[in-house]
Amino acid sequence: KNLGDPAPGMFSVEIDPDGSNQYIISWNKSVVYWGTGNWTGSSFPNMPELSPANTYPNTPYTYKFVNNDKETYFTYNVTDDRVLSRHAIGVSGQTQSLVWVESAQAWVLYFSQPKANCGVYGLCGVNSKCSGSALSSCSCLKGFSIRDPNSWNLGDQTAGCRRNVMLQCGSKSSAGGQQDRFYTIGSVKLPDKSQSIEATSIHSCKLACLSNCSCTAYSYNGTCSLWHSELMNLQDSTDGTMDSIYIRLAASELPNSRTKKWWIIGIIAGGFATLGLVVIVFYSLHGRRRISSMNHTDGSLITFKYSDLQILTKNFSERLGVGSFGSVFKGALPDTTAMAVKKLEGVRQGEKQFRAEVSTIGTIHHINLIQLLGFCSEGAKRLLVYEYMPNGSLDHHLFGSTGVSLSWSTRYQIAAGIAKGLAYLHEKCRDCIIHCDIKPQNILLDSSFTPKVADFGMAKLLGRDFSRVLTSMRGTIGYLAPEWISGEAITTKADVFSYGMMLFEIISGKRNGMHGGSFFPVLVARELVEGELHKLFGSESSDDMNLGELDRACKVACWCVQDSESSRPTMGEIVQILEGLVDVEMPPVPRYLQVLGQGVKSYEISSEMNQASN
Incomplete structure (x- = not known):
């Protein structure tokens, strides 16, 4: 029920009572919010992480689903005695599998569904909002308070929130002669159980709600939707929808803009009397202080003026390199923190959309992702400011003559x-x-050679121009998945393919086409089958290598570049394999490598010659 109460809660897992060959997760035994998909004979479609042992990747589990006239059940067995695992559904409403990692002395999440917290129906209870990006997913709506604080603090928010002040519903005596009012929440996925009525405008929709004492909220997007009960499953929008909902509250819960109108006007008028003097003093000091205060301390993005970046980069005098989407220059904040400033080229988005996309990128924090410190958007100028990586990009160390040799x-x-x-x-x-x-050019290395993925989010920033820029950039084509060429929809598996091609280069320390006239991925795929990987490396190189890690890395790389994207692993599975948590089977030789080897080999050789001459 909650973290302090093992009693049954609102969420349950069971075989579908309607007769389909799948497991379902339901809220209150009434609302199904996730299912495994029907058993295929070897697996459940919506559970790729728990694939059977005879498919990729080789997990430590075997599975069996029995369905006959007498019984229906599902079992899984752990085939490796070293693996300790558990499966549970908790207060989060997610079904999870965890594996005990001895070295970390901790349970590591192996599988979880639904992926997003807000995909769990009723997770936050009534009169609350679920926000997948927040540290705490659930929050009460304005005018409401937590109904059961003790359970809420122990992880169970399903009791939801209660109204602070009851609705007046047409009675004006206790509200100072005022009707109930509405509080607006934008960019949301609307709650369940709405009623649609005819209304010609948002105003008539509002009046329809006010005229009904049971109406608790309304929304209008060409159709008028009313809610006549407590609101359930209100969420922040995750699919770009821009619906707004108007929550009905007692008048005392919201400020009275009419009674304060003349008071505000008086303040404004008085403010104008001193504004002239303040502006003169402010601007004389602001220019000096603005730059000195631009230190990245609280994790929020800094909005730079272009003139400030000119000063901080010494008029863009030290160019670090030219990337896929613009030139990068070195600079420093007033507290001497080094930074890298990228001048974007080909960005045609409006300022509002650009700022929105940048704000999204700025909220993403991970030790292996480059940190965005701030941005500049003035006129046609679009610049991004990142943390500076002293060891530069991975390609310099793998392919450059002056790079540090990496063990x-x-x-x-x-x-x-x-x-x-x-x-x-x-x-x-x-x-x-x-x-x-x-x-490799988009992988940066910090002072301790920790990798940081750079340039994520560029697809959204560049919009339609992204594909044109990407496919025309020298040095990119050898990493592109076949989906780019065939015109199929691009998914995360395109990144998996690119990662695989790059992983071959990390393994060898050379470009894939620079192996004595042979294409390295083809060599690896063939030698894996023969069990002769060590032949690809000199005695000095192989002495430095951990052969178990080498075998895992080569197999992962080959699985990543399979022709069919459905055969490629997810990045989460790749992490587990590289960390030795799961085994990996022998991959087939991808047909696409043979084709790619013919074109990319000559392409990369000419690219190397061009770079050497520059």
């Missing part, structure tokens, strides 16, 4: 770190973010 251990940790960053973008963000341009 196998460092390269393997870099590969695992990149996978963790991408898994976070794909599976942990409020909205799934597909990077679309994974390559």
Whole structure:
């Protein structure tokens, strides 16, 4: 029920009572909010993480689903005695599988559904809002308070919230002669159980709600929707919908703008009398203080003026490099914190949309993702300010003549770190973010060679121009999944393919086409089958390598570049494999590698010659 009470709660898992061959999760035994999908004979479609042992990846579980005239049941067995696992549904309403990791002395989440907290029906109870991006998913609506604070604090918010002041419902005596009012909440997924009525405008929709004592809220998007009970399952929008809902509250719960009108006018008039003097003093001091106060201390994005960035970068005098979407320059904040400033090219979004997308990117924090410090949007100028990475990009260390030679251990940790960053973008963000341009140039290294994925979110910032810029950039084509060429829809598995192509280069320390006239991924795929991987590396290199890690990395890379995206693993699965939590089977040789090897090999050789001459 809650973290302090093991009694049954509102959420339950059961075989579908309607007769389908699947498991369902329901709220209060009445509302089904997730299902496994019907058993296929070997797996449940909506549970790819718990795939059977004879498919990719090789998990430590075997599964059996029995359905006959006498009984219906599902079992899973752990085939590896070293693996300790448990499966439960908790106060979050999510069904979860966890594996005990001895080295960390902790339970590590292996599988969870629904993925998003707000995908759980009734998680926050009535008269509350679920926000998937917040530290605490549930919050009471304005004018409401937590109904059961003790359970709420112990993780069970299903009791929801209660109204602070009862609605007046046409009675004006106790509200100072005022009707109930409405509080607006924008960009939401509307609650369940609305009633649609005919209304020609938002005003007539509002009046229809006010005229009915049981009406608790309304919404209007061309159709008037009314709610006549407590609000259930109100959520922040996650699919870009911009619906607004108007919550009915007693007049005393909202400020009375009419009675304060003349008071506000008086303050404004008085303010104008001193404003002239204040403005003169303010602007004389502000110019000096603004730049000195631009230190990144509380995690919020800094809004830079273009003139400020000119000063902080010494008029963009030190160029760090040219990326896919613009040039990057070094600068420093007043507290000497180094920063990298990217001048974006090809951005045609309006300022409002650009700021909205940048704000979303700025909320994403992970040790393996580059941190956005701030931005500038003035006229046609669009700039992004990032934390500075002293060890530059991964390609300099893998391919550059002046780069630091990376040990196998460092390269393997870099590969695992990149996978963790991408898994976070794909599976942990409020909205799934597909990077679309994974390559060594977009992996930056900090002072301790911790990898940071850069340029995520560019697809949204550039909009329609992204594909044109991406496919025309030198050095990108060898990492692109076949979906880009065939015109199929781009999913997270496109990033998985690019990661695989890059992983081959991390393994070898060379470009894929620079292996004595052979294409390295093809060599790996063939030698894996023969069990002769060590032949691809000199004795000096192989002595430095952990052969178990090498075998895992090569198999992962080959699985990542399979022709069919459904055969490729997720980034979360890749992390588990690289960390040794699950085994991986022998991959087939991808047909696409043969085709890609012919074109990319010559492309990369000419690209190397061009770069050497520049």
